[in-house]
Amino acid sequence: MVEKNKIDEFKILLDRYIKKDKINHAYLIETNYNDRIEIAKTLIKKILSFEKNEKIENLEKNSDIQFIKTNLQTIKKEEIINLKDKFKTKSIYNSKRIYVIEEAEKLNNSSANTLLKFLEEPNEDIIAILITVNRNIVINTIISRCQIIRFYVPEIINNEYNIDYINKIFKFVITIENKKEKAIAYTNNIYTKEILDRTSLAEFLKNILYIYSDTLYFINNVELNYFHNYKDKISEIAKFNDVKTIKNKINAINMCINRIKYNPNIKLLLDKLIISMSGVDLNE
Secondary structure (H helix, E strand, O other), rough: OHHHHHHHHHHHHHHHHHHOOOOOEEEEEEOOOOHHHHHHHHHHHHHHHOOOOOOOOOOOHOOOOOOOOOOOOOOOHHHHHHHHHHOOOOOOOOOOEEEEEEOHEEEEEHHHHHHHHHOOOOOEEEEEEEEEHHHHHHHHHHHHHOOEEEEEOOHHHHOOOOOOHHHHHHHHHHHHHHHHHHHHHOOOOHHOOOOOHHHHHHHHHHHHHHHHHHHHHHHHOOOOOOHHHHHHHHHHHHOOHHHHHHHHHHHHHHHHHEEEEEEEOHHHHHHHHHHOOOOOOOOO
């Protein structure tokens, strides 16, 4: 019910941005909502609702709607080229064709430049939807060509978390920032029963994402979204980072979250995360 209520809130928000015959060619949704695809589908249905005879149901099976997501740290240039190839011809079914990039922060310079050419010369029937947890980690030239829609769920941080739990998360992050890959030897005391199962680990990592998102806001002199009472700790983390390093760390954390569903060895998974956050690319 909570999720449905939030989607209803998002629908109301879209009414402020989208009017009939005023659909933009590119949107960047900045959100902390967990189900990014559901957010994208809500926007797609809003766009298609203005067109007659559009196929609104079964969006993921609609050939005129393409979703791009990767479990790697970056979205490759080839994925954008393949997307452009699919959209070279006009649709015989719908008047609008839409593509969704679920983690826009994973666009590297090469793939972003390829996408940029697509955005600079927009076809009137092609619409881009890019989604990110924080627009500050998306390449500026991409941002400048999109309409920004910001949808944050303030209560996403569980108010029932106790102070010890939050401090434990910050201790984990600050230890990595100080010790880099050597942090592996210093974090064993953090691996308690509170995070040593898949559900708890996902929650733990999600909060680390929020810490780095707040760090980006701090760097950009914007009010914190999540950890308002921990500005001193956010400030400490910011000293070790710039936008690029935070982007890399967010990508590493997202990859770690994606791997949880495969039931990995949690201690080993966290050790790999620490190494990745320290600047070592485990995909090479």
